[in-house]
Amino acid sequence: MKAGADMKIAGKTVCVFVLLTITKVTRTVGNNSVSATVGSSSVLTCPTRSNIAMVTWKISPKDGGPCTLGYRADQNKTDRTNCSSSMNWKDIPDRDPTLEIRQVGIAHEGNYTCEVVAPEGNFHETYHLTVLVPPRLTLYCDDHGNPVCKAAAGKPAAQISWVLESNSTRSEEGHDNGTVTVLRKFTAYSTNVSNATCIMSHPSGNQSKSIACHLSRTKSFFLYVFIILFFLSIITFMAVVYYFKPHSDRLCHKNKPPATAPTDSPQDDTMEVEPYTTYVQKENVIYNSVSDLTVGQNLPQGLLPAT
Ligand SMILES: *[C@@H]1O[C@H](CO)[C@@H](O)[C@H](O)[C@H]1NC(C)=O
Numbered sequence: 001m002k003a004g005a006d007m008k009i010a011g012k013t014v015c016v017f018v019l020l021t022i023t024k025v026t027r028t029v030g031n032n033s034v035s036a037t038v039g040s041s042s043v044l045t046c047p048t049r050s051n052i053a054m055v056t057w058k059i060s061p062k063d064g065g066p067c068t069l070g071y072r073a074d075q076n077k078t079d080r081t082n083c084s085s086s087m088n089w090k091d092i093p094d095r096d097p098t099l100e101i102r103q104v105g106i107a108h109e110g111n112y113t114c115e116v117v118a119p120e121g122n123f124h125e126t127y128h129l130t131v132l133v134p135p136r137l138t139l140y141c142d143d144h145g146n147p148v149c150k151a152a153a154g155k156p157a158a159q160i161s162w163v164l165e166s167n168s169t170r171s172e173e174g175h176d177n178g179t180v181t182v183l184r185k186f187t188a189y190s191t192n193v194s195n196a197t198c199i200m201s202h203p204s205g206n207q208s209k210s211i212a213c214h215l216s217r218t219k220s221f222f223l224y225v226f227i228i229l230f231f232l233s234i235i236t237f238m239a240v241v242y243y244f245k246p247h248s249d250r251l252c253h254k255n256k257p258p259a260t261a262p263t264d265s266p267q268d269d270t271m272e273v274e275p276y277t278t279y280v281q282k283e284n285v286i287y288n289s290v291s292d293l294t295v296g297q298n299l300p301q302g303l304l305p306a307t
Pocket residue numbers: 060061062110111128
């Protein structure tokens with residue numbers, strides 16, 4: 001009797017060990033927590049017995065309704081209610097009642113309970129599945145030339161830090177799907193630090209990247225030069241406008257009468273000339289300068305225009 005019980009225990013531990021090795025899911029001691037990376041496949045094992053009468057997987061996801069997968073040995077029949085097609089038996093359930101989740105998504109997070117009815121009794125195993133989303137690590141230099149480390153859309157939030165940091169500020173932004181973006185900005189950054197290295201720790205894997213932001217000085221130099229040139233050109237433009245404005249005004253006023261007294265008939269022209277007003281105006285200026293000249297010649301010496 002005792003030997004049989006021992007063997008049973010030994011068999012059970014071996015079985016659990018084998019299943020854990022096969023599934024490659026991380027199992028926290030004291031709590032059936034398993035985690036899977038989004039997009040991967042995950043398998044959840046069930047206590048196997050010979051001569052299983054019935055197996056049921058009861059799945060209650062965090063969001064959405066529950067679903068079940070069942071198998072009855074006497075009828076050699078499986079059934080499913082509400083379970084998405086991504087969840088299925090890994091093998092023929094009378095051989096292996098392991099559940100397989102293909103293309104794990106955040107919506108799959110929740111509790112998974114396997115219930116086995118066997119001649120030896122009923123067994124059940126519950127898992128809490130956590131879905132990990134690996135954050136995207138990016139580094140960039142902000143407008144002031146400070147390095148910024150960004151771990152975007154990770155689940156759970158990533159831990160990021162700068163190597164040899166003197167001072168940095170952290171900010172966090174949560175997203176609707178449960179992922180978190182974390183930013184860490186290196187402040188008090190001296191430009192003679194050649195490289196700043198950011199380390200990201202995350203259950204889905206650690207990562208590090210480096211960046212050099214020594215361009216900040218030349219960048220701001222070019223910015224200042226650009227701003228100065230911009231203002232100089234505006235001042236020049238305004239000076240030109242001011243210089244020419246009184247002249248054109250005077251010319252226009254002086255030359256209006258000769259322009260409006262042409263030799264050709266005005267009735268015919270008004271309709272056709274309308275779209276070409278600018279053209280006509282230019283013509284008038286030339287006319288005007290010509291008439292200016294002629295007027296000037298006819299004027300007495302003292303009234304001669306300055307031009
Ligand atoms: C999963 O089980 C835990 C306790 O084991 C419970 O606190 C939690 O609410 C359950 N979650 C769902 C989605 O049923």
